[in-house]
Amino acid sequence: MKNILIDCDPGHDDALAIMVAFANPEKFNILGITTVGGNQTLAKVTKNAQNILRFLKADLPLAAGQAGPLVKPLKTAPEAHGESGMDGPYFDGEDYPLCEQNGVGFLYQKIIEAEGKVTLVAIGPLTNIALLIKNYPQVMPAIEKIALMGGGISHGNQTPLAEFNIFVDPDAAEIVFQSGLPIVMAGLDVTEQAEITLTEINRLKNRGKVSNLAFELLSFYNQSGRQFGFIHSPIHDLCTIAYLMAPDIFKGEYADIHVITDNSPARGLTYGDFRRMAPEPKHTLVLKEVDRAAFVKLLMDALAKLDKQVTR
Ligand code: RIB
Numbered sequence: 197m198k199n200i201l202i203d204c205d206p207g208h209d210d211a212l213a214i215m216v217a218f219a220n221p222e223k224f225n226i227l228g229i230t231t232v233g234g235n236q237t238l239a240k241v242t243k244n245a246q247n248i249l250r251f252l253k254a255d256l257p258l259a260a261g262q263a264g265p266l267v268k269p270l271k272t273a274p275e276a277h278g279e280s281g282m283d284g285p286y287f288d289g290e291d292y293p294l295c296e297q298n299g300v301g302f303l304y305q306k307i308i309e310a311e312g313k314v315t316l317v318a319i320g321p322l323t324n325i326a327l328l329i330k331n332y333p334q335v336m337p338a339i340e341k342i343a344l345m346g347g348g349i350s351h352g353n354q355t356p357l358a359e360f361n362i363f364v365d366p367d368a369a370e371i372v373f374q375s376g377l378p379i380v381m382a383g384l385d386v387t388e389q390a391e392i393t394l395t396e397i398n399r400l401k402n403r404g405k406v407s408n409l410a411f412e413l414l415s416f417y418n419q420s421g422r423q424f425g426f427i428h429s430p431i432h433d434l435c436t437i438a439y440l441m442a443p444d445i446f447k448g449e450y451a452d453i454h455v456i457t458d459n460s461p462a463r464g465l466t467y468g469d470f471r472r473m474a475p476e477p478k479h480t481l482v483l484k485e486v487d488r489a490a491f492v493k494l495l496m497d498a499l500a501k502l503d504k505q506v507t508r
């Protein structure tokens with residue numbers, strides 16, 4: 197069982213990553229969840245995280261982190277995730293408790309309190325993670341690895357060259373990639389293979405309470421993806437959790453990854469030296485392939501488990 201902390205900006209795919217981790221307590225000891233401004237404002241993504249955790253009847257500590265990037269103003273993605281940041285489902289009921297502590301201090305505290313090392317699952321802009329590394333370097337030895345969704349070697353999505361999470365805060369991303377910590381990078385090269393089809397989405401309708409929530413999330417997300425040329429829906433963030441559960445369904449290669457942080461059209465681009473003679477160290481495992489069917493089965497199985505667990 198892995199100790200994990202999830203840093204996120206829910207986000208349809210963030211929500212599914214949280215649900216799959218929560219469905220597998222024998223694999224994951226979720227020490228806590230932090231939010232970061234990204235898909236939508238910090239207030240909106242935090243509200244979305246509260247809605248997901250309340251829906252799951254979870255009892256996990258939640259803290260809000262940084263509202264925006266280290267240097268530039270926040271760029272949100274309402275075109276992809278809607279005005280709420282997680283359009284589609286309706287959530288009723290009271291709020292879910294939010295820790296007073298800022299998310300960065302919360303991450304520090306959870307890591308030093310943990311029994312054993314902690315894996316960070318970073319599925320939004322890397323602002324909180326960069327500040328954790330800079331403000332609390334003493335936690336570095338206690339971090340097992342960082343599994344992050346971000347970047348892309350062959351292409352971007354926010355721009356032709358930059359993926360959204362990295363584009364929002366490239367300065368934070370460079371700090372993280374150059375921290376010396378072991379990183380698993382689920383960039384667009386692999387996450388755009390990790391897609392669910394509309395036929396598979398429709399199988400979730402009315403299958404159970406949690407499966408139906410996933411159906412509502414993915415139905416909106418699938419429709420929204422059409423404007424970007426997608427027929428099926430890449431569940432980007434879930435690749436991090438899927439890798440931690442089943443690394444063998446992925447293929448990748450190690451490299452030393454850097455990020456363009458200037459104001460050129462390449463801002464947010466992630467690049468690495470993949471030549472045979474590329475020098476060490478190569479801290480980042482860049483995922484390049486995934487067994488799509490195995491990936492989707494992992495989601496379907498997790499939702500089926502949650503349908504039995506969350507019935508009202
Ligand atoms: O580019 C995809 C990433 O941006 C995902 O993390 C998604 O949730 C958005 O944050």
Ligand code: CA
Nearest residue numbers: 207210319320
């Ligand atoms: Ca995300």
